[in-house]
Amino acid sequence: MKRQLTITAEPINEPALMVQRAMSDGMGAVVYFAGVVRGTEGDAAIKAIEYEAFQKMAEHQFGLLFNEMEKRWPVESIRVVHRVGVVKVNEPSLWVEVVAPHRGEAFEACQWLIDEMKRVVPIWKKPLA
Amino acid sequence: MKRQLTITAEPINEPALMVQRAMSDGMGAVVYFAGVVRGTEGDAAIKAIEYEAFQKMAEHQFGLLFNEMEKRWPVESIRVVHRVGVVKVNEPSLWVEVVAPHRGEAFEACQWLIDEMKRVVPIWKKPLA
Amino acid sequence: MRVAVHFYSYLKETTGCTETVETLAAGGTIDDLIKQLIERFPKLGAMQNSTLIAVGVEYQGKNYVLKEGEEVSLFPPVQGG
């Protein structure tokens, strides 16, 4: 399984990521998720979210999740980008792409990874008004 | 809900579609699916799939599905591109993008649309060896 | 009355035909139409149960009463994506 993880203060360049996608002839499904900063947090309007990561541990915990993903589904490629620092409203803070032979497993693996990430990867957010 | 449906013999230009994406400040999730032609159909190696559509009815049936989607989930934008004609192995034949406030509803709506499409939209495929 | 019939996907090969026109008695249903078509294209018979039927751009069942000039489409289960 090809793995690519980027934790970065730079904006997520979706078209560039897309162009870098490689998949073999056995793969039939690409599922792609972008989590975008919304203009409200609870009831309050916000301008941005500041993300803080314990980067070394975040990388390690993502690695453990990738190991588990590889055991559970025939995923050929997983790519994850997570922003740190200030991410403005309407900009993506998280980007996930899963390539697998079939649709069902690609959707399942992608949703599982995001759920698990929100449980174990040490990244925190702070809304900025 | 913004709707965009393209049934086309032209290759799907994912980076261009991405750049055209528009979403309001209340939206937090983009789910994106690309269905790609695989190199085998059953056990046989293939070179391409030829897609045939009853286009007028396909457009109408997609429209009915979009109506239903709008009733069920707070989706802000749905965009679908489906190829017709010959689509080579490793090229996408279907592209779906759903924009919604939250992740759960975006994944649910996207998967529902693809399931329903495969049930009611008159498009057929023929593997080419 | 006359109705146009279109065939899609492998029903074109089954019938050797992409479209045809059938003449039916007034009040004729899709069921009547299908019976007439099977007489003309006997191989359609074996596929009857899996064949989907539309009038214009809407799916219809076998009891649908046809009207002069309607466009009927017959096709196998769909397989987009």
Add this chain to the structure above:
Amino acid sequence: MRVAVHFYSYLKETTGCTETVETLAAGGTIDDLIKQLIERFPKLGAMQNSTLIAVGVEYQGKNYVLKEGEEVSLFPPVQGG
């Protein structure tokens, strides 16, 4: 023995501190460390149950026996994405 302690997210504001060094008796556990930290930073007490604890890059429970020079991190529930 001495262990380094790092605070993340709002635990930095709670303690007014990003990192500190604690001295513990040999065989001291995370539980012992937490008790010492609450003495120094009383506000940590109220957050005890929701605080996550890592040694190095792995999560650990309160019974984990610390070793000289280990790096302990304390943080609130994670919220990536």
